[in-house]
Amino acid sequence: MSIPHVLAIPFPAQGHVIPLMEVSKRLVERGIQVTFVNTDFIHKRVVDVLMDEDLLGDKIRLVSIPDGLEPGEDRNDLGLLAEAMFRVMPGKLAELIRETEEKGEKITCILADGSTGWALEVAQKMNIPKAAFWPASVALFASGLSIPKMISDGIINDEGVVIKHQKFQLATGIPDMSPANLTWACIGDAATQKIIFKVMVTMSKSAELADWFIGNTSCDLEPAALAFARRILPIGPLLANHRLDSSAGYFWPEDSNCLKWLDQQPHKSVVYVAFGSFTVFDQIQFQELALGLELCNRPFLWVVRPDITEEKDDAYPKGFEERISGRGKLVGWAPQQKVLAHPAIACFVSHCGWNSTMEGASNGIPFLCWPYFADQFLNESYICDLWRVGLRFDRHESGIIRREEIKRKVDQLLDDHNFGKRASDIKEKLANGIEEGGESDKNFSNFVQWLKALRA
Structure with a gap:
């Protein structure tokens, strides 16, 4: 047969x-x-x-x-x-x-x-x-x-x-x-x-x-x-x-070196930042995000796709890469499921695509939500309002999420252990x-x- x-x-x-x-x-x-x-x-x-x-x-x-x-x-x-x-x-x-x-x-x-x-x-x-x-x-x-x-x-x-x-x-x-x-x-x-x-x-x-x-x-x-x-x-x-397998179907080559970098970081210390395959930032917002991550004064892993900003050269703020050297890791594309399963990850700054939402929830990671389009706003509502495992960013009247707001929300999320506890409860249910x-x-x-x- x-x-x-x-x-x-x-x-x-x-x-x-x-x-x-x-x-x-x-x-x-x-x-x-x-x-x-x-x-x-x-x-x-x-x-x-x-x-x-x-x-x-x-x-x-x-x-x-x-x-x-x-x-x-x-x-x-x-x-x-x-x-x-x-x-x-x-x-x-x-x-x-x-x-x-x-x-x-x-x-x-x-x-x-x-x-x-x-x-x-x-x-x-x-x-x-x-x-x-x-x-x-x-x-x-x-x-x-x-x-x-x-x-x-x-x-x-x-x-x-x-x-x-x-x-x-x-x-x-x-x-x-x-x-x-x-x-x-x-x-x-x-x-x-x-x-x-x-x-x-x-x-x-x-x-x-x-x-x-x-x-x-x-x-x-x-x-x-x-x-x-x-x-x-x-x-x-x-x-x-x-x-314990690898995913297939990615559109960019994964940079697995970031896993070695994560191995060097303390338990639940790293802010992981990734916005999926569609999100595009204008230059002002991109730089504000960079400066916000710097201001947090915590280790961070940031996935910066080659096409995430329309600015091709010198997209980062002046001197940014030198100042965050050692504390911040920048990659073009990350093996996300392995990153989120790593014990060094503290939270996930995400566009709230459904795959990312499922991957973060399955690993018990709390979220900071930065939706871009389509169903991502709906997923943000699940994360923040129903499951209560994440926070939204508030936009300035100019429409920009400011660096101070990024630091404020990272601190708020990581200083309140209830977010982590609820995220762990979801992880256990999903595993079952x-x-x-x-x-x-x-x-x-x-x-x-x-x-x-x-x-x-």
């Missing part, structure tokens, strides 16, 4: 590729073959960075299809990208499936990111079993499900434009939502917002096509949202470091969920059993 063969399709962004790659690795461990379908652009980035070719074994095959954009077009423009993908990728995916099956390799199931509903539609047309994977918070998915109600309540119009500005709550236990911070309302310009809104609407509909729906979350983190969006079964947190017999573990095992039954 042939082994089941899953075709996995992420949305082409760092925060989507990594968790679906982790699902793929876990499927391989359970005896399932995976073909992982990136866009050509993302495929090149992932392969260029994948130093350890054995990391994926011989059971995950990396392939790619075009995303519909020309080489020079801006793939950080999510509206442009989403439109091109929808136009080009369904046909290319169907072609890839036909070519694979002509070689005698039957596709048992298509496992598609919830943001790529078109892939589930391709599976439906080709009569292939289909599963959806949700890499973000279930509260975000719940907000997509609630779009018709938001329209009828007059919060937004039928194009997603905000009409009423007061906060609202989808259900008790789901964070309050500010209409201005709805995912589509805080991405790019009006045209982009309209496209992302349409993606959210179709996403909720196409998810109904899925035979199975799994998500990178936990019943301990999101009980109310999971009760609201009952179809999603939690299998998270999906963290490689629980298996993914251990054998825990709810996330059981859901994943049931998913694997379903896949294996398909080949029978």
